[in-house]
Amino acid sequence: MHDHRKLGRELGIFDTDPLIGAGLPYWPPAGAAVRHTLEEYIRDVERRAGYRHVYSPVLGKRELYEISGHWSHYSDDMFPPMRVGDEDLLLRPSLCPHHALIFRSRGRSYRELPLRMAELGGMFRSELSGVLGGLTRVRAIQLNDAHVFCTLDQATAEAGAALALIREAHAALGIRPVRYRLSLQGPGGKYVDKPEMWARATALLREVLDAADVPYEAAEGEAAFYGPKIDVQIADAAGRESTLSTVQIDFHQPEQFDLSYIGADGERHRPVMVHRSIIGSVERAVAHLIEMYGGAFPAWFAPVQLAALPVRDDEEEAAEAFVRLCVARGLRAELLPAGQGSLGARIRAAKLVPYQAVIGPKEAIDGRVALRLRDGRSLDPMPAAEAVDRILALTRAHALELWPAASAADAGHRDH
Numbered sequence: 001m002h003d004h005r006k007l008g009r010e011l012g013i014f015d016t017d018p019l020i021g022a023g024l025p026y027w028p029p030a031g032a033a034v035r036h037t038l039e040e041y042i043r044d045v046e047r048r049a050g051y052r053h054v055y056s057p058v059l060g061k062r063e064l065y066e067i068s069g070h071w072s073h074y075s076d077d078m079f080p081p082m083r084v085g086d087e088d089l090l091l092r093p094s095l096c097p098h099h100a101l102i103f104r105s106r107g108r109s110y111r112e113l114p115l116r117m118a119e120l121g122g123m124f125r126s127e128l129s130g131v132l133g134g135l136t137r138v139r140a141i142q143l144n145d146a147h148v149f150c151t152l153d154q155a156t157a158e159a160g161a162a163l164a165l166i167r168e169a170h171a172a173l174g175i176r177p178v179r180y181r182l183s184l185q186g187p188g189g190k191y192v193d194k195p196e197m198w199a200r201a202t203a204l205l206r207e208v209l210d211a212a213d214v215p216y217e218a219a220e221g222e223a224a225f226y227g228p229k230i231d232v233q234i235a236d237a238a239g240r241e242s243t244l245s246t247v248q249i250d251f252h253q254p255e256q257f258d259l260s261y262i263g264a265d266g267e268r269h270r271p272v273m274v275h276r277s278i279i280g281s282v283e284r285a286v287a288h289l290i291e292m293y294g295g296a297f298p299a300w301f302a303p304v305q306l307a308a309l310p311v312r313d314d315e316e317e318a319a320e321a322f323v324r325l326c327v328a329r330g331l332r333a334e335l336l337p338a339g340q341g342s343l344g345a346r347i348r349a350a351k352l353v354p355y356q357a358v359i360g361p362k363e364a365i366d367g368r369v370a371l372r373l374r375d376g377r378s379l380d381p382m383p384a385a386e387a388v389d390r391i392l393a394l395t396r397a398h399a400l401e402l403w404p405a406a407s408a409a410d411a412g413h414r415d416h
């Protein structure tokens with residue numbers, strides 16, 4: 001495994017500037033392409049699973065976090081308030097309070113439940129500068145978050161569906177969790193003191209884990225301040241574990257915000273909140289993907305998916321036309337012209353690019369391209385449009401392999 005802090009900068013995925021500040025990375029074009037693709041994938045998975053997306057501001061009044069409990073249980077991790085007129089504004093430490101207020105913004109009926117609200121939104125953590133580094137310890141975080149407001153009867157099924165969604169996304173990204181953890185409260189005053197509520201939420205999460213048939217370990221002192229959670233753990237290059245994805249069943253915040261819906265009986269009832277994150281923060285997910293793949297990303301989220309390599313200057317026009325075709329069809333493609341070095345040198349320069357389209361004199365005349373795959377396989381020349389169709393079919397299916405094994409075996413080896 002690689003260290004994402006070094007490799008991520010070399011690949012142009014992220015960088016930092018002392019004038020912006022430690023723990024506040026920015027994303028140059030290659031990183032923005034990866035992040036955009038990842039975010040759009042997550043939104044698509046969520047839409048298909050019945051989530052509806054919202055946007056909410058990254059600030060809120062201090063009173064909001066007094067009600068949610070963050071101010072009394074979590075303020076060590078929050079930035080100090082900003083005084084504006086006679087109000088104290090806070091950079092938010094989580095998205096839950098905003099989503100609770102969106103739920104509360106009008107009357108709700110049991111017919112609307114489960115109501116699945118999702119947002120890829122900003123949040124902040126006042127980490128000390130000594131511990132900041134790369135994409136894993138940052139002060140500004142883009143969280144893949146969602147809250148399912150549901151009845152008590154629906155809670156385990158919703159939490160189970162969220163866990164299934166996490167496993168589906170991990171498979172598409174090639175992520176292999178190291179373990180599942182049931183994170184429970186520990187000693188000390190940082191947890192909400194409602195023993196009965198903790199017991200009930202813990203029992204439901206155990207049901208979810210048992211139904212999913214995944215082995216897990218319970219760990220005390222790892223819960224959120226308002227309730228227990230299922231954490232899906234990953235490991236970094238040095239073997240250090242961290243949490244990527246979570247599922248929580250929460251009885252606390254619905255009470256704090258006095259959330260309610262009208263049941264079939266015409267009475268007011270309290271919903272349950274299921275908090276869940278599929279890939280955690282975009283920062284941590286991308287850090288992990290950089291380390292896992294060493295920059296050789298699956299084609300569907302690679303920053304550059306295809307490089308066109310004319311053999312000589314004479315084929316440059318044909319290669320340019322091919323790049324335009326790829327870009328117009330939705331692929332991220334770039335031209336590496338003959339002026340940049342020998343064909344061999346350019347192939348090495350593009351060694352992390354999944355597809356390299358070599359265009360020699362014969363291909364230029366025939367409107368064909370000879371695809372070389374990053375793994376060293378070479379395919380027989382094919383019509384340019386067919387190459388684009390086949391690559392698009394693979395990237396749209398979020399394929400992890402670059403080409404189906406059978407058709408590559410037919411192709412033999414051609415070396416330019």
Ligand SMILES: [Zn+2]
Nearest residue numbers: 094095096275
């Ligand atoms: Zn939440």
